[in-house]
Amino acid sequence: MNTFPQAKSLEEVLAFIKEHHFAFVYISRDNCGVCHAVQPQVQEMLKEFPTIHPIQVNADQIPEIAGQFTVFTVPALLLFAKEKEVHREARFCRNG
Numbered sequence: 653m654n655t656f657p658q659a660k661s662l663e664e665v666l667a668f669i670k671e672h673h674f675a676f677v678y679i680s681r682d683n684c685g686v687c688h689a690v691q692p693q694v695q696e697m698l699k700e701f702p703t704i705h706p707i708q709v710n711a712d713q714i715p716e717i718a719g720q721f722t723v724f725t726v727p728a729l730l731l732f733a734k735e736k737e738v739h740r741e742a743r744f745c746r747n748g
Contacts, residue, residue, distance in 0.1 A: 654691060654692075654695070654708065655695060656678055656691070656695065656706045656707060656708035657706070657707050657708065658707075658708050658709075658710070659707050659708065659709045659710075659714060659717075660713075660714075661714060662714055662716050662717055662720055664707075665677060665707060665709055665714075665717065665720075666720075668705070668707050669732050669735055670735055672705040672732075673703065673733065673734060674701075674703050674704040674705065674731070674732070674733055675704075675705055675706075675707070675731075675732040676698065676704050676705065676706040676707070676729070676730070676731050676732075677706075677707055677708075677709060677721070677728075677729075677730040677731075677732070678691065678694060678706060678707070678708045678709070678727065678728075678729055678730075679708075679709045679711055679717060679718075679721070679723055679726055679727060679728040679729075679730070680708060680709070680710060680711065680726050680727050681710065681711050681712050681726050682710065682712045684726050684727065686726075686727060686743065687726050687727040690727050690729075691708075691727070694706075694729060704731070711723070711726060721737075723742065724742070725742050725743040726742070726743070727742065727743070728740070728741075728742045728743075729741040729742070
């Protein structure tokens with residue numbers, strides 16, 4: 653079950669990153685099997701880090717997200733600290 657808040661616009665994502673000290677942006681698409689398989693694992697992992705606030709972005713619904721964050725493949729997992737991207741994983745995400 654997906655418990656990540658769902659972004660409705662690029663502006664919402666940018667505001668989310670700005671308002672949270674640690675922001676985690678999970679970018680996916682509707683027909684991405686890897687996205688749907690990885691998301692519950694990431695969700696579970698983030699339970700150990702309550703100061704990290706997640707948001708999910710569907711690149712099919714908000715296509716400009718790819719250009720904003722230079723995302724070429726999904727899933728893309730972006731971690732921001734104080735509005736700066738500090739970590740990125742894409743497509744084949746590793747544990748640990």
